[in-house]
Amino acid sequence: MNSRVSDLLDQLLSISKPLEPFDMPLLDAHGATLAEDILAGGQVVLRAGSRIRSTQIGLAASIGLDRLPSRPHPRVVVISAGDDLVEPGQSLGDSEDEFETNSWMLTTAVRESGATGYRVHTIAENHQQLRQIIEDQLVRADLIVISGESRDESFGLITGVLSELGEITSVEPNLAESGQHNFGLIGPDLTPVVTLPGDPIGAFLSMEIFIRPMIRTMLGASNVFRNILTLKLTNTISSPEGKTSFIRANIESDGTVTALVNQSDLISLSDATGLIVIPEKVTGYQQGDMVNVMILERSNN
Numbered sequence: 001m002n003s004r005v006s007d008l009l010d011q012l013l014s015i016s017k018p019l020e021p022f023d024m025p026l027l028d029a030h031g032a033t034l035a036e037d038i039l040a041g042g043q044v045v046l047r048a049g050s051r052i053r054s055t056q057i058g059l060a061a062s063i064g065l066d067r068l069p070s071r072p073h074p075r076v077v078v079i080s081a082g083d084d085l086v087e088p089g090q091s092l093g094d095s096e097d098e099f100e101t102n103s104w105m106l107t108t109a110v111r112e113s114g115a116t117g118y119r120v121h122t123i124a125e126n127h128q129q130l131r132q133i134i135e136d137q138l139v140r141a142d143l144i145v146i147s148g149e150s151r152d153e154s155f156g157l158i159t160g161v162l163s164e165l166g167e168i169t170s171v172e173p174n175l176a177e178s179g180q181h182n183f184g185l186i187g188p189d190l191t192p193v194v195t196l197p198g199d200p201i202g203a204f205l206s207m208e209i210f211i212r213p214m215i216r217t218m219l220g221a222s223n224v225f226r227n228i229l230t231l232k233l234t235n236t237i238s239s240p241e242g243k244t245s246f247i248r249a250n251i252e253s254d255g256t257v258t259a260l261v262n263q264s265d266l267i268s269l270s271d272a273t274g275l276i277v278i279p280e281k282v283t284g285y286q287q288g289d290m291v292n293v294m295i296l297e298r299s300n301n
Helices: 004-012 054-061 102-112 129-140 154-163 199-220 266-271
Strands: 022-025 039-040 043-046 067-071 074-082 118-124 143-147 166-173 181-186 193-196 228-233 245-251 258-259 274-278 290-295
Touching: 004 166, 004 181, 004 199, 043 054, 074 102, 102 118, 102 143, 102 199, 118 129, 129 143, 129 154, 143 199, 154 166, 154 181, 154 193, 181 199, 193 199, 199 245, 199 266, 228 274, 245 266, 245 290, 258 274
Parallel strands: 074 118, 074 143, 143 193, 228 258
Antiparallel strands: 022 067, 039 043, 166 181, 181 193, 228 290, 245 258, 245 274, 274 290
């Protein structure tokens, strides 16, 4: 089933509920989301929905608090499944093998989003073995994210297993450089699960566009989405007709934005400081056009 990017995002956010808050010790609360306003001297000194950073920890301590009402870090299990995936540091066996990339990238991206990430790389030999691995992870997961091989040979196996564990929907968003996704609720606690395309670029885009907002929603954060700026484009870019594209780009010091070359390789992911958004009804932009840019929270410096 085909789906608009915005429609799939809405469906994923609908199964992402804010986690229940509790009073967390100050050091444990670091990086979590404040669940309610904190008052001192009759005024609000810490606001609900804000991320608890070192300065907020210091302020809480200064008014005598050793705990803060916080929504905990979501526990996100990242599973990578495929018999041709080889762990970095080992040797590739043949031309069909590839180094396992997605779980490393996705687990660290999950942590950058404010969650606790657990990485699981499995070479499941059969249906039952993969099912056991997923069921074992349910006890520690608020969200499960699964990717397969870049050639998506394992997608059918993953889909079949998940369909036994809950109600699963398969969709293909009209997102350039992407592919099929699964999503749904599985297990006795109805844990959200999302299956991403195996190609690393497709997995990265889905992490940014779909998974990160899910995590931010679970955190109860006030800033669920990345900031968007409108900047002048320094070069010409194109997009497939009927597809939404997110072009890796660099935001320049003069406030312009430049699309990176070699969009098909991982270097563009590593170098990008922003994603130029091209809506599905637009096939490209010319040099000098004003474009919307999703700001990535990292720098090359």
